[in-house]
Amino acid sequence: MEDVxxxxxxxxxxxxxTAAVYSARAGLKPIVLTGSDxxxxxxxxxxxxxxxxxxxxxxxxxxxxxxxxxxxxxxAVFLGKNATDCRIRDSLFEIKADxxxxxxxxxxxxxxxxxxxxxxxxxxxxxxxxxxSCATCDAYFFKDKKTVVVGGGDSACEDALVxxxxxxxxxxxxxxxxxxxxxxxxxxVLENKKINVIWDSVVEEILGNESKVTGIQxxxxxxxxxxxxxxxxxxMAIGHNPNTEIFKGKIxxxxxxxxxxxxxxxxNIPGAFAAGDVQDPIYKQAVTAAGSGxxxxxEAGRYxxxxxxxxx
Numbered sequence: 001m002e003d004v005x006x007x008x009x010x011x012x013x014x015x016x017x018t019a020a021v022y023s024a025r026a027g028l029k030p031i032v033l034t035g036s037d038x039x040x041x042x043x044x045x046x047x048x049x050x051x052x053x054x055x056x057x058x059x060x061x062x063x064x065x066x067x068x069x070x071x072x073x074x075x076a077v078f079l080g081k082n083a084t085d086c087r088i089r090d091s092l093f094e095i096k097a098d099x100x101x102x103x104x105x106x107x108x109x110x111x112x113x114x115x116x117x118x119x120x121x122x123x124x125x126x127x128x129x130x131x132x133s134c135a136t137c138d139a140y141f142f143k144d145k146k147t148v149v150v151g152g153g154d155s156a157c158e159d160a161l162v163x164x165x166x167x168x169x170x171x172x173x174x175x176x177x178x179x180x181x182x183x184x185x186x187x188x189v190l191e192n193k194k195i196n197v198i199w200d201s202v203v204e205e206i207l208g209n210e211s212k213v214t215g216i217q218x219x220x221x222x223x224x225x226x227x228x229x230x231x232x233x234x235x236m237a238i239g240h241n242p243n244t245e246i247f248k249g250k251i252x253x254x255x256x257x258x259x260x261x262x263x264x265x266x267x268n269i270p271g272a273f274a275a276g277d278v279q280d281p282i283y284k285q286a287v288t289a290a291g292s293g294x295x296x297x298x299e300a301g302r303y304x305x306x307x308x309x310x311x312x
Contacts, residue, residue: 005031006304008095008104009076010083011243013040015276016110018293019065019300023108024074026301031104032071033097035082040112041277042286044056044127045137051286063286083111086246088269106271106303108296109251109259111243113277113284117236118150122206126234130213131206133236135159142233144168148216150203151237152176157185159237164194171229172197175221198229207233218285242278247282254280265296273300 007023009016012034023030042048045060049076054063072078081097086107088094093107115133117123132138135149139162147167149160152174163170172189177199179186198218204216204226215230228306242258244251252260252268258281259274261267267274273296276289 002103003049004092005029005102005104006072007031007106007300008093008102008107009108009110010031010086010095010121011035011062011112011138011276012038012068012078013110013112013276013289014042014064014067015032015112015278015289015293015296016040017064017071018109018290019108019110019275019297020071020076020293021074021302022294022297024076026297027075028297028301028304030071030076030108031102032076032078033083033095033102034078034080035111037112038080041115041133042075045134047141048137048141048286050137083246086250088250088272091271093271097248106273106300107295108188108300109244109247109267109272109274109278110276110289110293110296113240113242113258113281115236115248116239116241118203118238120203120205122208123234123236126206126208126255129211130208130233131232131236134284135162135235135237136233138233139163139166142167145232146230147171147233147235148173148203148229148231149235149237151239152179152181153237154181154185155239156237157189158180158191160195161185161192163235164192167194167233170195171231171277173203173216174199174216175202176200203234215224240277240281244278252282264299265292266299271300271303273303 007028007030009032042060049057082242085096095102143166149172207215219226259279261279275292275296
């Protein structure tokens with residue numbers, strides 16, 4: 001006879017951990033598959049100053065560990081395994097976790113989204129020391145400093161505008177000769193006196209010393225001419241890849257690959273819920289991810305209790 005669990009949570013970022021806290025406290029005994037990316041993007045964040053309840057800020061890894069400890073306190077079980085497949089059969093979810101098979105009545109998908117990095121070696125060494133993927137999170141730390149935004153879409157323009165409220169100067173590096181952003185965002189950027197744009201160019205190297213970023217090396221893609229630009233911070237705004245590969249063809253995804261949910265975190269498959277960046281291409285904040293994790297856990301509890309599924 002199969003051992004059927006009530007709930008499996010895939011992912012251990014702040015969305016998955018919040019779902020674990022709520023579902024464990026409700027007595028659902030969730031199994032949390034942490035994956036190799038245990039802790040999610042907050043592990044790459046130093047001081048988190050915009051999460052409610054921490055007026056002096058909190059380190060990203062510390063926030064993750066505290067929330068994990070809280071979930072364990074209520075009975076959540078953590079497995080350091082990767083979910084490599086998910087099949088839906090007979091109203092159950094068959095999840096392959098490395099070489100183990102776990103059967104559950106409900107699943108919360110909180111696998112997050114991976115930042116699109118430039119892929120250069122120097123960039124990884126300066127994450128948290130001047131290289132960031134979240135202007136909303138880190139702009140305050142660059143007050144009166146020189147910053148760079150890499151990208152040319154709405155996200156890049158929005159990041160540049162956020163940074164311009166704090167930084168002395170913002171330079172956008174874009175590989176094309178025109179933005180891909182909406183016209184209103186383009187107009188706002190081009191009208192802002194703090195923001196400069198370097199067109200037809202890519203970042204080849206992040207420059208710095210042992211402790212922080214000091215500049216970037218740029219190459220013009222049309223002339224192949226290289227130059228250096230002094231700066232204190234580099235913000236990547238070239239997009240995110242939702243971690244939804246194992247759910248393709250099984251759960252509804254949008255054109256960008258994000259899981260489609262209703263306003264209560266429910267997918268098109270009864271018993272399957274999603275939370276955090278894997279279903280949020282817009283906000284991508286720790287607090288909104290945590291809120292959606294709470295929401296998914298409450299809805300999973302309702303589903304497992306056999307309460308009516310009222311859509312909308």
